[in-house]
Amino acid sequence: MTAAAAQHPLVAVDGLTVEFTTRDGIVTAVSDVSFSLAPGETLGIVGESGSGKSVTSYALMRILDDNGRVAAGDISYSGVDLVAADDKTMRAIRGREISMIFQNPRSALNPIRKVGDQIADVLRQHGMAAGVEARRRAVALLETVRIQQPEARYHAYPHELSGGMCQRVVIALALACEPRVLIADEPTTGLDVTTQKTILDLVRDLAGERGMSMALITHDLGLAAEYCDRLIVMKAGKVVEAASTEALFNNPQHAYTRALIRATPRRGARLRSLLPENDPRRGQPQPEANLRQGDSAAGGQPLVSVKELVKSFAPAASGLPFLKPKAPATPAVRAVDAISFDIWPGESVGLVGESGCGKSTTSLMLMRLLDPTSGSILFEGEDIAATPSGRFPKHPMRSKLQMVFQDPTDSLNPRFTAQQCIADPVARLGGLSGRKAIADRAAELADMVRFPRGLLDRFPHQLSGGQKARVGIARALALRPSFLVLDEPTAALDVSVQAVVLNLLADLRSELGLTYLFVSHDLTVVRLLCERVIVMRAGKIIEQGRTDDVMDNPQSDYTATLLAASPQPPAALL
Amino acid sequence: MDEPAAETALPSNAGFARRSLYILSANPVSFVALGGFGLIVLAAVFGPWLAPYDPLLTDAAIALQAPTAAHWFGTDQLGRDVFSRVLVATRLDLTISVLAVALSFVVGAGIGTMAGYYGGRADRIASRVVDTIMAFPLFVLAMGIVAAMGNSVENIIYATAIINVPFYARVARAEANIRRNAGFVQAAKLSGNSGMRIVGMHLFPNALPPMAVQASLNLGWAILNAAGLSFIGLGVKPPTPEWGIMVAEGANFIVSGEWWLALFPGGALMITVFTFNLMGDALRDIVDPRKRT
Numbered sequence: 001m002t003a004a005a006a007q008h009p010l011v012a013v014d015g016l017t018v019e020f021t022t023r024d025g026i027v028t029a030v031s032d033v034s035f036s037l038a039p040g041e042t043l044g045i046v047g048e049s050g051s052g053k054s055v056t057s058y059a060l061m062r063i064l065d066d067n068g069r070v071a072a073g074d075i076s077y078s079g080v081d082l083v084a085a086d087d088k089t090m091r092a093i094r095g096r097e098i099s100m101i102f103q104n105p106r107s108a109l110n111p112i113r114k115v116g117d118q119i120a121d122v123l124r125q126h127g128m129a130a131g132v133e134a135r136r137r138a139v140a141l142l143e144t145v146r147i148q149q150p151e152a153r154y155h156a157y158p159h160e161l162s163g164g165m166c167q168r169v170v171i172a173l174a175l176a177c178e179p180r181v182l183i184a185d186e187p188t189t190g191l192d193v194t195t196q197k198t199i200l201d202l203v204r205d206l207a208g209e210r211g212m213s214m215a216l217i218t219h220d221l222g223l224a225a226e227y228c229d230r231l232i233v234m235k236a237g238k239v240v241e242a243a244s245t246e247a248l249f250n251n252p253q254h255a256y257t258r259a260l261i262r263a264t265p266r267r268g269a270r271l272r273s274l275l276p277e278n279d280p281r282r283g284q285p286q287p288e289a290n291l292r293q294g295d296s297a298a299g300g301q302p303l304v305s306v307k308e309l310v311k312s313f314a315p316a317a318s319g320l321p322f323l324k325p326k327a328p329a330t331p332a333v334r335a336v337d338a339i340s341f342d343i344w345p346g347e348s349v350g351l352v353g354e355s356g357c358g359k360s361t362t363s364l365m366l367m368r369l370l371d372p373t374s375g376s377i378l379f380e381g382e383d384i385a386a387t388p389s390g391r392f393p394k395h396p397m398r399s400k401l402q403m404v405f406q407d408p409t410d411s412l413n414p415r416f417t418a419q420q421c422i423a424d425p426v427a428r429l430g431g432l433s434g435r436k437a438i439a440d441r442a443a444e445l446a447d448m449v450r451f452p453r454g455l456l457d458r459f460p461h462q463l464s465g466g467q468k469a470r471v472g473i474a475r476a477l478a479l480r481p482s483f484l485v486l487d488e489p490t491a492a493l494d495v496s497v498q499a500v501v502l503n504l505l506a507d508l509r510s511e512l513g514l515t516y517l518f519v520s521h522d523l524t525v526v527r528l529l530c531e532r533v534i535v536m537r538a539g540k541i542i543e544q545g546r547t548d549d550v551m552d553n554p555q556s557d558y559t560a561t562l563l564a565a566s567p568q569p570p571a572a573l574l
Numbered sequence: 575m576d577e578p579a580a581e582t583a584l585p586s587n588a589g590f591a592r593r594s595l596y597i598l599s600a601n602p603v604s605f606v607a608l609g610g611f612g613l614i615v616l617a618a619v620f621g622p623w624l625a626p627y628d629p630l631l632t633d634a635a636i637a638l639q640a641p642t643a644a645h646w647f648g649t650d651q652l653g654r655d656v657f658s659r660v661l662v663a664t665r666l667d668l669t670i671s672v673l674a675v676a677l678s679f680v681v682g683a684g685i686g687t688m689a690g691y692y693g694g695r696a697d698r699i700a701s702r703v704v705d706t707i708m709a710f711p712l713f714v715l716a717m718g719i720v721a722a723m724g725n726s727v728e729n730i731i732y733a734t735a736i737i738n739v740p741f742y743a744r745v746a747r748a749e750a751n752i753r754r755n756a757g758f759v760q761a762a763k764l765s766g767n768s769g770m771r772i773v774g775m776h777l778f779p780n781a782l783p784p785m786a787v788q789a790s791l792n793l794g795w796a797i798l799n800a801a802g803l804s805f806i807g808l809g810v811k812p813p814t815p816e817w818g819i820m821v822a823e824g825a826n827f828i829v830s831g832e833w834w835l836a837l838f839p840g841g842a843l844m845i846t847v848f849t850f851n852l853m854g855d856a857l858r859d860i861v862d863p864r865k866r867t
Contacts, residue, residue, distance in 0.1 A: 369764070398764070403760070415779040429765065
């Protein structure tokens, strides 16, 4: 089908070059990119951040920022030259002929208008329907994207809907005028794997029913493999490889494609095999868990023992006493509902679940940044939950419990240099005094996480994502902790960087004899690093056990659903 | 996460100066503001030496002369040189406003950052106190404070500082509040920082850029406020040269045609306030992250 259809492409991009004017001169974001999209075809545009994949789609829709322009190349949509087209033509094409689904569904919707009205607006704007008819069609569209009770949801505001529901509304908006081409720019970033699967299945079904062409822009090779007929791989503004999905995975031609496929975690992969071909550590054995007191079955004292831990959040009370409702208030939300588990020294335990399952609340309580409502947390036999979080910075156990945060950008003070970030805990609790001693320790820690010493005086915004992640890890290690909570430490990183950081974490664990609690929604990543896994849902532990047992033979339906939903690239390579 | 490559490219170590220059070059008026500010500071520091005449020297023989080559801004009713008086007054007016702004900056930043970080009851109390100050007509409040505390230059500074605290407190509170649960604040707690240390060492530096802009815009306003108080007879006493008093004294002579007495100090006041406001705009552009492309 692909070969035949390629003779009459719906969208043809030829030699596209996009430039941005910045204070450092002209930056070429996309150079000489060519591809075509046949009717009914799904094309995957894959690349890591900064590869220019989004810019390409913006150029196609002519929605580049003011400082960007198409410097060379042609874009044509069924014979219309989109580069030269006037604004009136573009307005008619956008939404009507070519539609786009954006990355963040919440920011794509107007927060102060009912979602149904927003859909009706689009229909009216393009003259597809008017008055009551527009309203009726909007309800029908909500039904098409499988929103329950579409009549009632018509009147909902975006903040009343979940992330997945918002994305459905955005899809309904994009499909309102029955476009022939749909561009989906990372449509499921920030959504849970199960939601991601339902959304993408929905988009695929709708595209199939309507014979729509689709361009799926994503950084996730597994996702692209599952939903696309053909893939183009982009790197630094250039297309490095274009092939059918099958051919790309079976016989990748370009070294970058091979590295990307290799770095994407998949079932059966080992940590070391994710590293690029030229990495010296590739050949080394996978670092093993340094179980100082043997396996959990072998007895001994657990390092961390959580017993009947509860955290409930009271519903927001009315500020004025005389306005309090007479009826009994809604019951407190139990974010964490009486969970108990043990972590033995040297272990690496995965804590998985979807957003809102209470895994972050649990890790914050373990780190003593949040006070539990009830229950105890025994660390080396001592109940650390007895000390309120406000006074915990002075607790002798403070330095033993440390954490690596999810977003490396958010977790580094923008006004601190890398050196100051790492040195802060050393100066507070490290027992060192004197500028020189502290600076030496910071440099030593930088070496430990393989962060170049020369970059220590840089500010976070001058560092790449991987470098920021290393600074975060160095800071967490500064006080020689014995227990680290890793809160999705690689969620914000590109896959190739993720591969390196995961290996670093595994190496550090065996070198320093650390114990990890790895919080993640990504089961494939958890499997790479953890011996045991705890699955949480709605504040309760659904299942726990050895990683291999849980993943190969899940006991609960929920775990099975989670596993089935996470996209897997074909394991052809290796 | 997938921004245009142009934005994700690592910024070169170009430094603050180059970036500032790039941003300011888009708006040449900023250079006028910076130049004007330089002149005002020079006048404040070297005014007494630059002045051609003693600003307090009276000479009845040359009273109320229109501007001439010898007396550029003319002379007043006691024969004092208006140009010298305007020049020398710069130091006093600038001192009052800078000290007042510095004071309100420090107090406002302290109250605001703590209220924003701790939240809860501390925040409610601080915010209501600030709101209460804002609820008064500020100039009338300043008049009341000076009248109650005594008619002196120090009290003008305190009064001006008190009525400006709310602006800084609100900015600092907002900046601290959006960051109170940021990853780096959590990490600072894990590193063993106490609450006060987090407020001072981690949150305050992040609130600094918008507060610096606020301070610059506020300087002009503080000068106006001090001159206004002097105009109605509070604070600085004659014969000390001060723009507000000079305008007040000169106002009596406008009807009889001696316009230069009020016009020149008033003009100096206007140009100074205008310069500070322009400088605030330039500073705002420099610290605005959206201008960093």
